[in-house]
Amino acid sequence: MTFIAKNRLTRRSELYRLEPYMSEHGLMMVGGRLHREWAATHDGPILLPRDHPVTTGTLIVRETHAVHAEHSGREHTFSLLRQNFGIPKCRGLLDKISKACTVCRRNNWVSMHQREALLPADRTCPGKPAFAFTG
Structure with missing residues (x-):
């Protein structure tokens, strides 16, 4: 100072x-x-310092994320924070907070892709030509 x-x-x-x-x-x-x-x-x-408990705790950044921005995303929360506070490297801090937020995790989940089963043997062995038996 x-x-x-x-x-x-x-x-x-x-x-x-x-x-x-x-x-x-x-x-x-x-x-x-x-x-x-x-x-x-x-x-x-x-x-404000980035690593201070008042900054990262429920007082400023988490409250802005949850109450004022209503879990709407990193850039919107960042713009609301910049109106009143200057926090160095704030985007990384907001990413960390949104990953820990249960509401954001629930709203932004990505479904897992299940691996398909192997084809059965009768589908993969060469046999009769295609369309040998129709209809």
């Missing part, structure tokens, strides 16, 4: 592309091209 306050974020950091800044309330926010025009009326999305 002190790196962001002093504007010394390295280019190798995964936060560099998000252009984070510290808000007046001490929260790390996602910046961007609209930062100057937005600053007077809006705050950007709050930057």
Whole structure:
């Protein structure tokens, strides 16, 4: 956090592309091209760590997935999250949550293909020519 306050974020950091800044309330926010025009009326999305229990737990991502997006899919949930929060590598996190969600597993199941049995011997041995006996 002190790196962001002093504007010394390295280019190798995964936060560099998000252009984070510290808000007046001490929260790390996602910046961007609209930062100057937005600053007077809006705050950007709050930057949250990916592996924190508040982020991955039932408080933020799971609630957005289940309540606000109503299990509608990864991209819709991602767009709802990005309105208020900035979470690095969020798509992988949403994939992990949807795989663990019983409602999503029930709605998106893929039927298994059963292997067909072997043909009987009388169907595979050469014998009389085809159409020798008709009708």
